[in-house]
Amino acid sequence: MTPSASEQQLYRFLEDRFTCAQACTECARACAVRASLVDPDGTERQERVRRLGIMCAEVCDATCRVLCEENSQDEEGIRVRLEWCRSVCLECARTFDAYPGAEPAAAACRACADACSNFLDSLR
16 A cells, blocks of 8 residues: 555655754754864954854754654744754855865755755745
């Protein structure tokens, strides 16, 4: 027996949601590690990178928690959270691009932004 169209949509929704939550977790981890490598007593630019990495980690962590909740949630609230997460991840990736050695964190940020975009598309 094959799943109905509505069951297939539900599976796709849950897969996209899980993929996004997983990408958020990876991004949070990468940003936290990257932020810990930046000298907190460094230049103003270094401090901005450290703060942005910490903020990105917190936003991704919060987004992951929202996506992992099993209770029914307001779709508009999820959209706002995903848009916010995507925006912060892209800003963080662009900032990390300017630092040698930060490529893995920038890639994790972009992967998370892509996962947020894909999940947003599944909500439309």
